Amino acid sequence: MAYAYLFKYIIIGDTGVGKSCLLLQFTDKRFQPVHDLTIGVEFGARMITIDGKQIKLQIWDTAGQESFRSITRSYYRGAAGALLVYDITRRDTFNHLTTWLEDARQHSNSNMVIMLIGNKSDLESRREVKKEEGEAFAREHGLIFMETSAKTASNVEEAFINTAKEIYEKIQEGVFDINNEANGIKIGPQHAASNATLAGNQGGQQAGGGCC
Amino acid sequence: GASPCPAAHHFSSTRPAPEGCMAGCRRFHASSGCSLFLADDPASGVHLGVEGGILCQLLRSPDYNLFPKSAVFESNFIQVTKQGNWVDIHNAPTLVTLGVTSSEPCLPLPNVLLIARLAVLGESPLGRADQPQEPSMALSRLLPLRYVRLSVQDSSRRLLRVQVVTGKVYYLRLHQAHPDAVFMLWSRLADILQRGLSITTKDPAIHVPHSLVLSVGSSSTSSPAQVRRLGVGFITPGLRRQLTWGSGARERDRMPWGPLSVPTCQGLGCPGGPLSVPMCQGPGGRWGPSLFPHAGDCPGGPLHPLVLWDL
Numbered sequence: 001m002a003y004a005y006l007f008k009y010i011i012i013g014d015t016g017v018g019k020s021c022l023l024l025q026f027t028d029k030r031f032q033p034v035h036d037l038t039i040g041v042e043f044g045a046r047m048i049t050i051d052g053k054q055i056k057l058q059i060w061d062t063a064g065q066e067s068f069r070s071i072t073r074s075y076y077r078g079a080a081g082a083l084l085v086y087d088i089t090r091r092d093t094f095n096h097l098t099t100w101l102e103d104a105r106q107h108s109n110s111n112m113v114i115m116l117i118g119n120k121s122d123l124e125s126r127r128e129v130k131k132e133e134g135e136a137f138a139r140e141h142g143l144i145f146m147e148t149s150a151k152t153a154s155n156v157e158e159a160f161i162n163t164a165k166e167i168y169e170k171i172q173e174g175v176f177d178i179n180n181e182a183n184g185i186k187i188g189p190q191h192a193a194s195n196a197t198l199a200g201n202q203g204g205q206q207a208g209g210g211c212c
Numbered sequence: 213g214a215s216p217c218p219a220a221h222h223f224s225s226t227r228p229a230p231e232g233c234m235a236g237c238r239r240f241h242a243s244s245g246c247s248l249f250l251a252d253d254p255a256s257g258v259h260l261g262v263e264g265g266i267l268c269q270l271l272r273s274p275d276y277n278l279f280p281k282s283a284v285f286e287s288n289f290i291q292v293t294k295q296g297n298w299v300d301i302h303n304a305p306t307l308v309t310l311g312v313t314s315s316e317p318c319l320p321l322p323n324v325l326l327i328a329r330l331a332v333l334g335e336s337p338l339g340r341a342d343q344p345q346e347p348s349m350a351l352s353r354l355l356p357l358r359y360v361r362l363s364v365q366d367s368s369r370r371l372l373r374v375q376v377v378t379g380k381v382y383y384l385r386l387h388q389a390h391p392d393a394v395f396m397l398w399s400r401l402a403d404i405l406q407r408g409l410s411i412t413t414k415d416p417a418i419h420v421p422h423s424l425v426l427s428v429g430s431s432s433t434s435s436p437a438q439v440r441r442l443g444v445g446f447i448t449p450g451l452r453r454q455l456t457w458g459s460g461a462r463e464r465d466r467m468p469w470g471p472l473s474v475p476t477c478q479g480l481g482c483p484g485g486p487l488s489v490p491m492c493q494g495p496g497g498r499w500g501p502s503l504f505p506h507a508g509d510c511p512g513g514p515l516h517p518l519v520l521w522d523l
Contacts, residue, residue: 036380043353
């Protein structure tokens with residue numbers, strides 16, 4: 001399908017915070033409570049519309065386990081956006097954000113938009129990290145912030161789309177050099193076209209799920 | 213010199229790739245020595261459907277632009293159960309394309325496994341340029357091969373077993389459209405990935421100068437690390453030819469994976485220039501290409517950090 005832009009996203013964060021579930025919810029609109037441990041990268045893709053332009057999100061879901069961390073670092077290359085995910089019911093996943101952020105900053109381009117996500121917001125009774133703490137961390141480090149639930153789909157669309165909006169705004173402002181592929185943005189064949197307004201989304205494509 | 217496959221077109225899943233891409237791939241493989249097949253017939257891999265296929269084109273499309281200078285060995289499979297039955301609950305075949313490649317073209321063995329799903333099956337799942345209908349493809353997984361164990365489950369049924377480090381096992385039956393020769397290649401690849409490769413001067417099939425160390429005027433007091441690197445430089449063009457596919461049936465039988473043919477590693481990938489094959493001492497103390505060489509072993513110093521994939 002023709003698109004105006006392609007944005008590469010990377011999803012990072014500790015193991016078990018729900019990275020793959022977020023991807024599956026966003027691309028397939030379904031929740032899978034048990035998910036195999038991610039090794040390497042699982043890819044997902046979906047078209048969205050921003051400012052009347054078709055934008056393809058190419059999403060790289062990475063392994064969160066410490067033992068695969070060195071490999072994950074190599075996937076930051078050319079990412080325009082990152083979803084940094086923690087689990088609101090596990091304080092340790094929040095405590096590790098600084099390390100993830102350092103990694104992301106060090107191995108990605110400086111303009112990469114980072115969305116901080118506190119996932120599993122449906123598990124309010126088990127909450128260990130207050131929403132205010134997430135907001136404060138995001139504010140301090142210049143990130144966007146949302147709490148989501150991959151299970152109920154709460155804010156999942158918004159998390160992906162708002163990140164894209166931020167990237168799109170940076171393009172409009174000239175912050176991103178769209179001719180430099182290292183920025184994780186590719187211009188598609190449909191770049192010139194389109195008049196419709198506002199963000200929305202259109203049916204998607206697959207994500208790494210079911211089969212191998 | 214080597215040039216990447218010029219798949220500059222937008223990857224359109226339903227349209228066949230322009231012939232130019234295939235031709236570019238052939239030229240690249242032939243000139244770089246990275247061809248998986250007979251040196252005198254670089255197109256044979258394409259005709260077998262395992263080289264320059266849709267996965268290769270997808271990887272090199274602007275959408276991904278991954279491993280642009282590395283050869284990609286790929287085939288189509290149907291995911292099945294251990295018994296060989298379809299896994300899909302709707303009793304429809306689950307088609308996947310399996311491919312291996314190298315994060316750096318200078319690596320002697322592949323270190324990346326790719327899994328893509330064929331969304332729509334056209335009449336020609338082999339992705340050959342001479343047949344118009346091609347399936348659409350979505351890349352679904354990228355796995356460092358060090359976390360995967362590839363083996364033959366049942367050669368009579370052309371069944372591969374893919375076990376991921378987590379313990380998850382997949383069974384894949386080679387698509388019927390592929391000839392048996394393709395399954396043989398996968399079998400050899402699995403064997404090599406498991407056992408590794410080594411080159412020894414004791415092997416009479418390979419003509420190697422008596423000393424691997426002395427002929428470049430290097431000091432005999434070189435450190436082991438120096439020797440290791442210098443040793444690379446002693447691969448003569450003649451030896452290179454012998455290590456390349458197509459140099460003789462015997463070599464072919466032993467070395468089905470072409471990149472052992474000492475890719476020339478030009479461009480960003482290997483600033484060390486030609487003949488920069490990372491070597492290491494194998495478990496048996498023999499010199500040879502490492503099974504899963506670290507990209508940092510690339511002679512000529514560290515690569516650009518964005519290029520070097522720590523796989």
